[in-house]
Amino acid sequence: MNKEALCHIPKSNYAYAYKLDELHIRLRTAKDDLEEVTLFYGNKFNWQNKKSGQMQKVYQDKYYDYYEYRLQLEDTRLGYYFGLKKGEEYLFLTEVGLEKSFNDDMAYCYYFQYPFINAEDVHKQPSWLQHAIFYEIFVERFFNGDVANSPIPLTPWEDNPTPKSFLGGDLKGIIKKLDYLENLGINAIYLTPIFEAPSNHKYDTVDYMRIDTYFGDEKIFEELVLKAHQKGMKIILDAVFNHCGMAFAPFQDVVQKGRASKYYDWFFIEGEKVILEPPNYLTFSQVPYMPKLNTAHPEVREYLFSVVRYWTKTYGIDGWRLDVSDEIEHGFWRAFRELVKGINQEVVIIGENWHNAYPWLMGDQFDSVMNYPLTKLMGDYFARKAIDAKAFKEQLTSLYMRYPKQVNEGMLNLLDSHDTERFLTLCQEDKASLKNAVAFLFGYIGIPCTYYGTEIGMIGEYDPGCRKGFDWCEAHWDQDVYHYYKRLIAIRKQEKVLQTGEMSLFYQGKLFVMRRYDQEAMIDIVINQTQGPLTYEIAYRGKKEGGRCEEVLYN
Amino acid sequence: MNKEALCHIPKSNYAYAYKLDELHIRLRTAKDDLEEVTLFYGNKFNWQNKKSGQMQKVYQDKYYDYYEYRLQLEDTRLGYYFGLKKGEEYLFLTEVGLEKSFNDDMAYCYYFQYPFINAEDVHKQPSWLQHAIFYEIFVERFFNGDVANSPIPLTPWEDNPTPKSFLGGDLKGIIKKLDYLENLGINAIYLTPIFEAPSNHKYDTVDYMRIDTYFGDEKIFEELVLKAHQKGMKIILDAVFNHCGMAFAPFQDVVQKGRASKYYDWFFIEGEKVILEPPNYLTFSQVPYMPKLNTAHPEVREYLFSVVRYWTKTYGIDGWRLDVSDEIEHGFWRAFRELVKGINQEVVIIGENWHNAYPWLMGDQFDSVMNYPLTKLMGDYFARKAIDAKAFKEQLTSLYMRYPKQVNEGMLNLLDSHDTERFLTLCQEDKASLKNAVAFLFGYIGIPCTYYGTEIGMIGEYDPGCRKGFDWCEAHWDQDVYHYYKRLIAIRKQEKVLQTGEMSLFYQGKLFVMRRYDQEAMIDIVINQTQGPLTYEIAYRGKKEGGRCEEVLYN
Ligand SMILES: [Ca+2]
Ligand SMILES: [Ca+2]
The missing domain is CATH 3.90.400.10 (Oligo-1,6-glucosidase; Domain 2)
Known part of the structure; x- marks a missing residue:
């Protein structure tokens, strides 16, 4: 037994409340090391009636197996420990360490515990989030809906932008293109900053209480929110508070x-x-x-919170994306969450954390973060072709195991953004690879987010290349990519299993396979990143009676 | 290389801000596995000037080595990764995983990060805490200072109590014995609950705004706080809010x-x-x-907070010990901390968590917890003799590595309490073992807390045995134990190195050794838990010029 590989951390991504009466327990072991892992568990105050159950090996990455057990509990004051079997060796993993026998007389000192599930501590997200199809708009570059309000001098829309050029995009432009977004299937729009600021990206806010005049005014913003809501679309604003x-x-x-x-x-x-x-x-x-703001200063905090209150309450926006969120103190975000959720529980909070963000995702701060580690990994597999199906599956698993299930379900997954190169460019304009990535994105657990224009085949390097004007001349679009996107979005919205189903990851030869399943349906997303054709052998245990097995989509 | 054993978790006990400009980075590896571990680190926004340094192997337990590096930083926006050397094998541990080379072109995607040290996020404790010598008083059993207010019927003071008997101890009794405590060397007193409640332990509060009439009244409590403060002693109350x-x-x-x-x-x-x-x-x-209180209910919260405000502000108490703190939601404790520290930064907050309490000790909730896992471990080694010096050193290390340095420095370490058997009883009344444990307790990092009467050799099983009346007849005291306690306390207070020094743990044959050291001094606490005499060979690198090497104390 590789004892050193064992890992369980109480009250963490290894032991978390999924719901008020549901606890998920995970254990990490070395890969292919153990034969059987048993969870022993019981009410701390009724320990003599403890129970046990076999843990399931649910995931595997390069070095580890991950076992999981989901507990439905009436009384959530839980003690637990693990039984580990390998050949003749049988050990118990306790909070004190590995033991040859479990000391029931001193059980209280040995078991791990989940002391109580308090409703307030359960990480909850807005109810709409799992069904969302996000779209990120870099406002200055989406559509110039009001030529009268455009900056002077104006760079022609179709020119390559520089870091400082203005093309004239605005809020009116978004309003005018809501039909386009609706038709594409989008139901949540994240806007880069729209408050008064001199730059084209507006991450250098001058007045947090005013819409930038080049983008429109409060009336137009109100109209945007209203019309978006009429179409069932959410509006998420960018909070630049660092x-x-x-x-x-x-x-x-x-x-x-x-x-x-x-x-x-x-x-x-x-x-x-x-x-x-x-x-x-x-x-x-x-x-x-x-200049960095001293967000711990009570006046700064009250000022920024008045900003949050104003836009959230007055305009009924649906969420905030938090710029440079990892450089602001945690207490700010806790108070921010309290404020925002106090106004409306259904407002989503999405951090911009490029690294492991678990310290912000324990339920007291963010609902979600932009999943840039996934962006990097998708880049490695689909675009840079730096890794094969096996490595992709393994690294994906490592990322997945970083977070509790509900956090994974709410992550904002993106191929590209205003802060990356365009994914098609990263693919060296190989459309098949982009399409594979898109199929993966819309099949994976978490919220798919499309950066404006990637769906019509836009290309571009890192800023300013990735911030070109959206080309509204349909003749210029890559219709193949566009229709593929549209179909994938439709499937995502139609198939509940892609939104809320369970997931397993595997590979078959050079094929990467992601299976989504629930009681009703099963969908395999099969990715071939090689040059030639490969055969996929559907292997699953039994078919639901009366169920249909249909071909859904070929790329 | 045992790759599976490697562990580093960003923003955790493996990477934490010790001060506003000091970051501690830890890495866990398999025991005796690696030859060299290098930390590569740099400012995220100035990565080209990254540096490196050798990490020190600071601790070792049964399965792991722990490496540490302390970074003094001007700019705390840190990226970092590890270089691991074993024979011909050299690997880099990054946030993505193990890599054969570090991809500097995509450094941002690979390094671990500590995004920024915000002052508010640095876990800080009251400045007096590291110098504290705690004493826990079970009020009903310490001294009956006012016979007029005693319950009827009253059990004679010297009788063995039952779970429901009353002996008449009160606040006046504590006031009268402050000289005793001062003489012993105590400078912080933690009182079990004193608010109106029918039981003798008073964990069943009836009125949070009144002193229990059997214990005294508000005037007497005021006098207690005043007189304790005059003697430089802190008063900590028990908060029963679950x-x-x-x-x-x-x-x-x-x-x-x-x-x-x-x-x-x-x-x-x-x-x-x-x-x-x-x-x-x-x-x-x-x-x-x-009955459990719904502490998430705004009215309950406001009521309990008014209680906290009243006793903290009006009487100037110095801390709260939090009963059953792990069953109350984290948000309650965050708001509690804000309230209490808002009144006075120097008020200490000590949770009653019997298990790994890291989720409460990240700086936003508690300063400290009662260190019951250490109590159990000291019981194993000193009393139950279930483990040898090597195992004690290893398990101690595992406990120590659970927390950041400042958390260890503030832990409330105790041999026994009102919720355990008396330590001397656990030792089967073997005084030498108790004295060994006491020497360890007053030498170890963290705050030593003595349960009333253990210092005079009181014995007793779990409740009610451990709650006997303090025997004030000095002729009955174990003078040997008492003077040993007194001397140890004096040494702890006199030797700064025991309060704030660094620590290393090792064993020499059957001896357990704990070394405390700083720039000025070095003290070895050497424990012999065997029956016969053993020789200790002092081994250390060099002696400070002009320094003295003195024998401090034999047990
Ligand atoms: Ca315009
Ligand atoms: Ca009395």
Whole structure:
């Protein structure tokens, strides 16, 4: 037995409340190491009636097997430990360590515990989230719906943008294209920032209480939310709270008055006066025009929360995407969640965390994060072709096991965004690979999010390449890609099993296979990333009586 | 290389901010497996200037080596990964997994990160905590300082108590014995509950706003706090918020009015009316007379917080010990911390968690918990003699590695309490073993807490045996134990290195050795748990010039 490989962490992604009366217990062991894993469990205060059950080996990655057991509980004050069998060897894994026998007389000292499931502690997401089809719009580049409000000078829409050029896209443009989005099947739109800011991306906010004049005004935004809601679409805004723009009035006040400014402590300034080059204040990245906000300062917090309150309440928006969310203190996000969910439980909170985000996803902060580690992994398999089906399956499993089930179900999965190259470009414009990736994306657990234009075959390198104007001339579209996208979205929405079903991952020769299943249906997503044709042998245990086995889609 | 044994979890006990500019990084490997572990690290936004350093193998338990690196940082936006060397094999451990080379072009996707150290996120404890010598008083059994207020009928002080007997101990008794405690060296007193409650232990609160009449009144409590403070002693109260007593007015209102009561939702009741036998409401453990409080209910929360506010503000108490803290939702404790620390940063918050308590010790909830896993382990080694020096050292290491350094530094370490047997009884009255345990307790990292009377050699089984009246007849005391305790406390207070020094653990033959050291001093605590004498060979690298090497204490 590889004892060193064993891992169980109480009250973590290895032991979490999925619902108020349902606990999931996971155990990690070395790959193909154990023959049998038994979960012993009981009510801490009624231990003599403890029970046991065989744990299921549900996932496997490069080095580990993952066993799982789902407990439906009446009394959630649980003690538990594991029985591990390999050949003649039988050991118990307890909180104290590995034991040859379990000391029932001192059970309280030995078992792991889940002390109680409190309703408030159960990580819950908005009820609509699992059924969402997201679409990210970089507002300045989607559609110029109002030529009158466009910046001057204006770069022609079809030109390649530079980091600083303006093409004129706006909120009116989105309103005008809602039919397009509806037709595509989108039901949730995430907008990059729309508040007053000098740049085209508007991550350098100047006034959090106003819509940028190049994008429209409050009336137009109201119309957008209303019309989107009429179509059953959600509107998610970008919350840029880690930093502001240089021209943000409080920062300008400090620039003028130095330490005498009442806003001095809103920022992190070293010295009496603001020095711009090199900056003597904290910034986002190394960008002097984006001063970091002191989000722990009560006034800053109250200011930003008034912003959140205003847009959430007055306009009835459906969610916030949180820019640079991992650099802001956790307490800010906890208070943010309380505020937002207090207004409306159904507002979604999506962090921008590029790394393992579990510390933000325990139920007290975010509902979800942009799943960039998955983006990278999809890039490796579908685009860079750096790994084969087996490695993809293994690495996907490692990522999947990072989080509790409900977190995985709410992750925002994306092939590309305004912060990456276009996925088709990453695929070296190999459409078949993009289409494979799309099939995977819409089959995988979590929320698929499409970056505007990827569905019509847009290409482009990292910023500014990935921020071109959406080409509304349909003749220019890659109709094959577009119709494939549309069909995949339709299937995702039609097949409940893709939204809420269980999942297993495997590979068959060079084929990667993802199976989604529930009591009613089963769908295999089979990916061939090789050049030639391969045969897939459908292997599953039995067929539901009266069930149909149909071919769904070939790429 | 045992690849399966490798463990690093970002933003956890494996990577935590010790201070605003100091980050500790830990890596776990299989025992005696690797030859060299290198930490590669750099500013995420200045990655080209990354650095590296050798990690130190600081601890070892039965299966693992633990490497550590302490980073002093100017810019805390850190990316990092590990280089692992074993013979010809060299691998990099990244967030993606093990890699043969580190892909610097995509560094952002591969490194682990600590995105930013926000001051608010750094786990901080009261500044006095590391210097504290705690003493737990079970109030009803310490000293009857006011015979006039004692319950009738009263069991004679020297009789063995039953679960329901009253001996008459009170707050006045504590005041009268403050000199005793001062003389012993105590500087922090934790009192079991003192609010109005029918039982002798008072964990069944009836009125959270009143001192129990058998214990005294608000004036006497005020005097106790004042006099303790005059002697430089802290007063910590017991917060029983998971449940109340049956006679708590809101519960009685529900007993009378059923669902019509405005307090119905303060509890978890199934049905229209309260049924007592068997209870149709949630309780602590299986105890019908302790109904569980719905601490997530805003009114309950506000009520309990008004209690906290009253005692913390009005009487200037120094801390709260939280009864059954692991069964209350985390959000309650976060709000509790905000409230308490808002009144006074120096108020300590100590949970009663008997198991791995990391989810409560991340800086947003508790400062500390009662370290019962250590109590169990000390019992195994010193009392039950179930394990040898090697196993003790290994299991101690496993416990130690559960938490960040500052959490270990603030843990409340105890040999016994009102919820265990007396340690001397567990030792089968073998004084030498108790004294060994005491030497360990006062040498170990964390806050030593003595349960009233253990220092004079009191014995007793689990409740009611461990709750006897303190025998104030000095002739009855075990003077040897008492003076040993006193001396150990004096040494702990005198030697800064025992309060704030670093620690290493090892064993030499059958001897267990704990070394505490800093720039100024080094103390070895050497434990011989065998029957015969053993020789200890002092082995350390060099002696500070002009330093003294002195014998401190033999047991
Ligand atoms: Ca326009
Ligand atoms: Ca009395």
